[in-house]
Amino acid sequence: MSAVQMLMPKMGESVMEGTILKWLKKVGEPIAQDEPVLEVATDKVDTEIPATHAGILQEILVAEGQVVQVGQPIALIAAEGSSAATTPVETPVVVEQTSVASSVNVSQAQQQSHSNGANRFYSPLVLSIAKEEQISMEELATVAGTGSENRVTKKDILAYVAQRKNNVATTVPVQNNNNNAVVQKQEIQPVVTASVAPAQSYGGNVEIVEMDRMRKMIAQRMVESKHTSPHVTTFVEVDVTNIVLWRNKIKDAFKKREGENITFTPVFIEAIAKALKDFPMVNISVDGDKIIVKKDINIGMAAALPTGNLIVPVIKNADRLNLLGLTKTVNDLANRARNNKLSPDELNGGTYSMSNIGSFGNEMGTPIIMQPQVAILAFGAIKKKPAVIETETGDMIAIRHMMFISHSYDHRVIDGALGGMFARRVADYLEAFDVNRSL
Secondary structure (H helix, E strand, O other): EEEEEEOOOOOOOOHHHEEEEEEEEEEEEEOOHHHHHHHEEEEOOEEEOOOOOOOEEEEEEOOOOEEEEEEEEEEEEEEEOOOOOOOOOOOOOOOOOOOOOOOOOHHHHHHHHEEEOOOEEHHHHHHHHHOOOOOOHHOOOOOOOOOOOHOHOOOOHHEEEHHHHHOOHHHHHHHHOOOOOOEOOOOOOOOOOOOOOOOOOOOOOHHHOOHHHHHHHHHHHHHHHHHHHEEEEEEEEEEEEHHHHHHHHHHHHHHHHHHHOOOOOOHHHHHHHHHHHHHHHHHEEEEEEEEEEOOOOOOEEEEOOOOOOOEEEEEEEEEOOHHHHHHHHHHHHHHHHOOOOOOOOHOOOOOEEEEOOHHOOOOOOOOOOOOOOOOOOEEEEOEEEEEEEEOOOOOEEEEEEEEEEEEEEEOOOOOHHHHHHHHHHHHHHHHHHOOOOOO
């Protein structure tokens, strides 16, 4: 009986490829169905991939560090009842390529996927296009990559080729002194699309720490967001006394009943969801000259990881969940984020994001927009402050629980009036919170 192919699974609606980080099993080792066999990194999250069949891991088809598309074979499993000595079939490995004319094994793909002596990864398809377009390896190294680890994708190389052709000088006939037509050519310089930071010299007592893969990805995304969206930030101070008193009143009973804590985050998310329904032009994205209005309200919740990195799981259809449902969802996503158990789908599809910077003692901040969203709201630390209270008998000063919210938005599509009104509406919902509300 022939071995069973284990395919790269689909790990999210928009995730089409992944990088093999680590094989957790060795060739010849037994594996149980649904037992984790390898770790895969996508542009969304790192995750473990379980075995599709029980048996013996007969052959690893894709080495660690290689990029493979969804649906392609990554291993052969000698399923229970079959012979582990089955002759492996020649299996095509496709990287950024929908089809190939002939089968290629893993070692051949690895040889084709790396430049001579260079550390940068290039897929066989990218190298093939570069060769066809007569792009040298030195010139290829200047192409900006948008893939994982700044890898050059098919889209990147084709965009570079198109730009390169647009910059090729056309032949221009001119007249010489003898009135004969001659052809004048303009010298073409290579098009450089990637800026390289100047080399730094290190003096004194320093320690050099290499960024991990996630930190590199975060850095790239933050720079891209700043380049894409002109950020404006609006601040509003909010009286959240009712929310603090309500939580203090119910938190012990809630912990005893549900076995988990209740935080301020689900209350904040509920207020955002209500405000987005009031101001749908904040729940949008931009595509060229088009504004895409999102009908679903999917709120991303920034969460800090033990490594210090940041991840943003998404609460889908947050406006359809009651406060208990939001609390359960928030706690579940936060716990699994800290344990690296989120699926790519749970990090995808956000239409608006929030960050609770108050949990670190910060009073206010200027958060960076999660592309392709157009706004993000940060909640600062809750502080006791003297405040003026309006009463039927006149104004009075009382100690209140106050908090700043910071609303950063994309000034291409959100002006100050809309951005400010949205932040004020969130504040209104928080200040009007019913202290006698049941959960």
